[in-house]
Amino acid sequence: MGRLVWLIFAIFLAFSQKCQGKIEENDVNEGPFKVYRIVPTTGWQLEEMIRIFENADSEEADFWHPPSVVNQTVDVMVSPKNTRFFEKFLQNGSFPFEIAIKDLKKKLIEKEGDEKLSRFSRSGFSRSRRIFVEKIMRDGPGSGLVMGEYYGYATIVDWMKRIADRMPRLASILEIGRSAEGRGIFGIKLGHDDGRKPIVVIDAGIHAREWASIHTAMYFINLMANGHDSDPWIRSYFDNIVLYILPVLNPDGYEFTRNDRTNPRSRMWRKSRSQQRCAWDGQSTKCCHGVDLNRNFDFRFGEVGASRYPCSEIYHGESAHSEPETRAFANFLMNLGDRLKGYITLHAYSQLWIYSYSHRKFTYPANIEEIRNVAARAVAALGREFGTRYQYGTGPEIIYAFSGGSTDWATEKLRVKYSYTLELRPTYEEWNGFVLDKRQLIPTAKETWAGVKVVIDQIILEYRTKIARVFRQRVNAEALEKAEQRRISLKGKCSDESQSCLHWRSQNPDICRTSQSAMLRECPNMCDLCHLVLP
Ligand code: 0X9
Ligand code: ZN
Numbered sequence: 200m201g202r203l204v205w206l207i208f209a210i211f212l213a214f215s216q217k218c219q220g221k222i223e224e225n226d227v228n229e230g231p232f233k234v235y236r237i238v239p240t241t242g243w244q245l246e247e248m249i250r251i252f253e254n255a256d257s258e259e260a261d262f263w264h265p266p267s268v269v270n271q272t273v274d275v276m277v278s279p280k281n282t283r284f285f286e287k288f289l290q291n292g293s294f295p296f297e298i299a300i301k302d303l304k305k306k307l308i309e310k311e312g313d314e315k316l317s318r319f320s321r322s323g324f325s326r327s328r329r330i331f332v333e334k335i336m337r338d339g340p341g342s343g344l345v346m347g348e349y350y351g352y353a354t355i356v357d358w359m360k361r362i363a364d365r366m367p368r369l370a371s372i373l374e375i376g377r378s379a380e381g382r383g384i385f386g387i388k389l390g391h392d393d394g395r396k397p398i399v400v401i402d403a404g405i406h407a408r409e410w411a412s413i414h415t416a417m418y419f420i421n422l423m424a425n426g427h428d429s430d431p432w433i434r435s436y437f438d439n440i441v442l443y444i445l446p447v448l449n450p451d452g453y454e455f456t457r458n459d460r461t462n463p464r465s466r467m468w469r470k471s472r473s474q475q476r477c478a479w480d481g482q483s484t485k486c487c488h489g490v491d492l493n494r495n496f497d498f499r500f501g502e503v504g505a506s507r508y509p510c511s512e513i514y515h516g517e518s519a520h521s522e523p524e525t526r527a528f529a530n531f532l533m534n535l536g537d538r539l540k541g542y543i544t545l546h547a548y549s550q551l552w553i554y555s556y557s558h559r560k561f562t563y564p565a566n567i568e569e570i571r572n573v574a575a576r577a578v579a580a581l582g583r584e585f586g587t588r589y590q591y592g593t594g595p596e597i598i599y600a601f602s603g604g605s606t607d608w609a610t611e612k613l614r615v616k617y618s619y620t621l622e623l624r625p626t627y628e629e630w631n632g633f634v635l636d637k638r639q640l641i642p643t644a645k646e647t648w649a650g651v652k653v654v655i656d657q658i659i660l661e662y663r664t665k666i667a668r669v670f671r672q673r674v675n676a677e678a679l680e681k682a683e684q685r686r687i688s689l690k691g692k693c694s695d696e697s698q699s700c701l702h703w704r705s706q707n708p709d710i711c712r713t714s715q716s717a718m719l720r721e722c723p724n725m726c727d728l729c730h731l732v733l734p
Contacts, residue, residue, distance in 0.1 A: 230279035231302035232463040234263070234630065235286075237273045238295045245269050247292060256485060257512035260285065261467055264549075264627065265504070265513075267599035274630070276303060276467060299630045307461040310634050346418050347641045349410055351457060352382065352450045355417065359387045359446075362424045369427060369437055376527025378451045379473035384527055386445030389423045390437050397662045399541035399655055400532065402445040405492050405524075405605065407452025407468045411623050411635040411643055412545035416446035418644030419651070432652075439659045441538075449492055449524055467633065469512050471524055476509035476517070485509075490516035493546075494601065495525040496608035499558045504601025515603050528605070532613055540658045541617040542609045543651060548632030549598065550589045551622040552578050552650065555610035557594035558602040564610050573617060573657050581650035585642050587624065589650075594620070598627075617654050623647060686730040693729040697721040 239245040248266035252273075255262070259281045263274040277285045289296050300306055344350065344358045363372040369391065374383045390396065403409075403416035423442065426433030436442060447453050451472035459465040470489030477486035487510035494505040497519035501507065505515040520526045532539060552574045556562045564570065574591040581589055590597045594604075609615040624643045625632045635643065697703075700722035703710050711718050711726035718726045 230282065232276060232278060232300075232304055233282050233298055234274060234276050234300035234303055235289070236297050236299040236630075237275065237289065238271075239266060239269055239273065240295060242269065244292060244294055248273055248294075253506045253511065253513070254480070254508055255512075256480065256487070256508075256510035257469070258464070258487070258510065261469075261512055263467075263631075263633070265599055267595075272628075274299065276300075276463060278464075303463045303467075303631070304461060306631065307463065307466060307634065310636070311461050311466075344417070344421070346414070346421055346644070347637060349414060349457075349637075349640075350417075352447055352454050355413075355446055356383070356385045358417075359385060359420065362420065363387060366424065366427065370424065373443070373531075375445070375531040376523060378449070378524055379471055379522065380451040382450040382454070384445065384448065384450060384524060386443055387420055388441065388443050389420075390439075390441040392441050396439060396441050396538070397540040397658050398441045398443065398535050398538045399543070399658060400443045400445070400535070400539065401543045401545065401651070402448050402528070402605075403545035404447040404453050405449050405544060406546060407449055407456045407470065408466065408633045409545075409547035409623075410453075410456070410633070411547045411640060412621075413446050413453065414640045415545050415623060415644040415647050416444050418641070419648060420444050420446065422648060435659075436655060439662070440655060442655075445528075448528060452489070470514065471522060473516075473522060476514075478507075478509050480508065480510065487514070490514055490522050492522060492524050493544075493605060494603035495520065495522050496529065496603050496605050498604065498608040498611055499602035502602040503558050504599060505603050513601070519603070529608070532609060532615075537614070539609075539613060539615050540661070541654050542606060542613075542615045543617075543619050543621060543654065544605050545621050545623060545647070547623045547635070548625055548629065549622040549627040550587060550624060551597055551620075552581075552589050552591040553594050553597070553606070553620040553622070554591070555593065555607045555618060557604055557607050557620075558600055560593070560595040560600070563593070566616055570617060573654055574619065576657075577619075577650035577653040580653050581646045584646035584649050587646050598622075617658060619654070621647065621650070682730070686727065689729040689733050690727060691724065691729065693723050693732055695722045695724045700725040 237248065239248050245266055245268070251260060252262050252265050259278050261276040263276060264272060266273045275285075343361055344354070350358070360372050363370045369389065371388045373386050373388055375386065376384050378384060386402075401416060401419060403412035406412075422430075423433055423436065423444075427437060428434075449471050452468055452470060455472055456466050456468050468489070470491050472488050473490055475486040475488050477484050479485075491505070491511075491513045494501075494513055494515035500519040501515050504513065506513045508514060516522050516525075520529055532542070554567075554570050554574055555564050571591070578589040578591050581587060594600060604620065606618045606620045610618045624635060624639060703722070704725065707713070711722075711728075715726075719728050719731060723729055723732045
């Protein structure tokens with residue numbers, strides 16, 4: 200017996216050493232992932248960068264800030280195998296550049312903790328915090344998840360279900376479809392729906408690595424769920440609008456980034472995880488997973504800032520709405536009809552409030568003045584929270600052009616008036632904005648809510664103004680109708696004061712209209728004004 204135990208232990212030891220050896224072999228031999236900051240200073244350098252951006256395999260060069268205009272910095276994460284080649288390329292082309300991050304994996308470990316630590320420690324929980332979080336998750340209050348943390352997809356969905364269960368008249372869960380790997384894409388509906396109120400949709404996590412956007416959407420849900428009884432403003436939202444929040448539009452991608460979160464290959468994943476597509480890259484046939492879902496919408500599909508190469512991080516997919524996530528979301532929005540007045544999609548990062556259109560400079564939807572005005576007010580309100588500065592404008596005016604994005608599609612195809620893409624904290628200049636420090640999560644969400652409130656309030660105001668106008672019109676129409684009926688019923692029921700009525704009219708056929716007050720006194724019968732003189 201004792202021998203058997205030893206044998207099993209020896210086999211286990213040999214196996215685990217082998218595994219460890221393999222991990223370390225990869226880690227050590229592979230060398231570090233690096234992030235380069237490059238400034239294309241000439242038209243030629245810019246074109247070269249764009250060429251690489253549109254054709255690069257995201258495994259090899261992953262653009263965190265794509266090239267757009269001359270003198271604007273470009274941030275690229277380059278895989279270990281390619282760093283030497285890439286540096287050579289930069290030197291040969293005389294590109295000004297610096298190495299912003301020398302070893303990304305090391306940086307991720309510093310931020311996230313070591314992979315080998317326990318699940319809770321890895322997610323940043325201390326023991327006391329873990330006990331506290333577990334208690335909150337079990338007993339409530341309110342919605343039951345502590346904000347300021349990152350959570351897995353299953354936890355997020357369970358949490359939304361619990362909220363919906365707790366407030367059955369005010370909230371319900373919805374599943375708009377399934378992802379490529381078969382995960383349900385869930386959201387929550389908040390508000391009393393009378394079938395007429397305006398609808399606002401907020402989504403996040405269409406890009407897998409943009410975790411702060413997911414947290415921000417969760418924070419909004421949390422505010423709504425917990426604020427219903429205590430905050431009159433929130434309660435007015437339940438009364439005046441219907442708000443849908445879908446915190447993770449790309450659940451496969453999100454889970455992929457969470458699985459091995461100190462490995463740049465997974466943590467920095469952007470696309471969905473759809474099945475591999477293969478293409479010839481000029482040297483060999485390469486096959487890659489995933490589509491950039493924010494290039495897959497039916498708005499000028501594939502025209503600019505998107506790639507037909509499946510290994511590119513901005514691969515647009517086979518055709519517009521070819522992806523199950525995009526299709527589910529597009530159908531969901533289409534079914535909301537013209538009640539859908541606001542659509543906000545949360546991304547990270549660069550601190551931008553973007554409105555349509557993205558494909559070409561100076562191309563705007565109708566109502567651009569109102570759209571821009573609301574963006575300006577939203578950015579100002581956001582800034583008042585903690586002094587965070589946002590830029591606002593169309594994509595090509597303030598960052599870069601691209602087509603196939605969700606907000607442009609909603610603007611053009613669904614005529615959603617207030618349709619915005621938000622790039623949350625940190626600033627463009629930050630070196631690794633996708634890994635936002637947890638201490639920044641709540642302030643980020645808080646200030647974003649201040650901006651989003653401006654949009655919601657404007658939509659409510661417009662709806663109420665419209666209702667008031669319709670109401671006034673209805674009241675006026677009813678009054679007119681009544682007066683008309685009275686006129687008809689009293690026609691010929693009074694007599695004229697003067698004998699000259701007919702004579703006057705023969706002199707001036709228009710006299711009933713032009714001298715109305717005199718005619719009211721002298722000739723009410725002839726002028727069909729009995730309803731005004733009779734009691
Ligand atoms: O490129 C995107 O899809 C978004 N940026 S992100 O860094 N989150 O990937 C939206 C870009 C903003 N809009 C325009 N450039 N028009
Ligand atoms: Zn994004």
